[in-house]
Amino acid sequence: MRMPGNNPDLFALLLAFLMTLLGAMAGYAYRVINGARFSWVMLALQLIVSLFAGALMMLTAMHYLWPVEITGAICGMAGWSGSTLIKALEARFLNKAGGSNAGTQVDS
Incomplete structure (x- = not known):
């Protein structure tokens, strides 16, 4: 089902994908x-x-x-930063959710 107003074109999706890959490879090459x-x-x-x-x-x-x-630029930076971005977004989400355990790691 298509959502009105939220239909990215193929070019935007391809650009985001390519920039993410380039960012990831550049970040790894830098290391x-x-x-x-x-x-x-x-x-x-x-x-x-x-x-x-x-x-x-x-x-x-x-x-x-x-x-x-x-x-494209943001996806490239996301590819470069990888897990660092995910951890930052997780901390922000947990803080906004108001959890008392925000920012702490839970082992399963």
């Missing part, structure tokens, strides 16, 4: 340049985390009707 050991497994895991962060930012961009250029 390797600074001395981290290269690993295909770690690169794949970084891509998964960064794609999730980029998808969250794409959904945010769709909600706030950001221009395509801003969406």
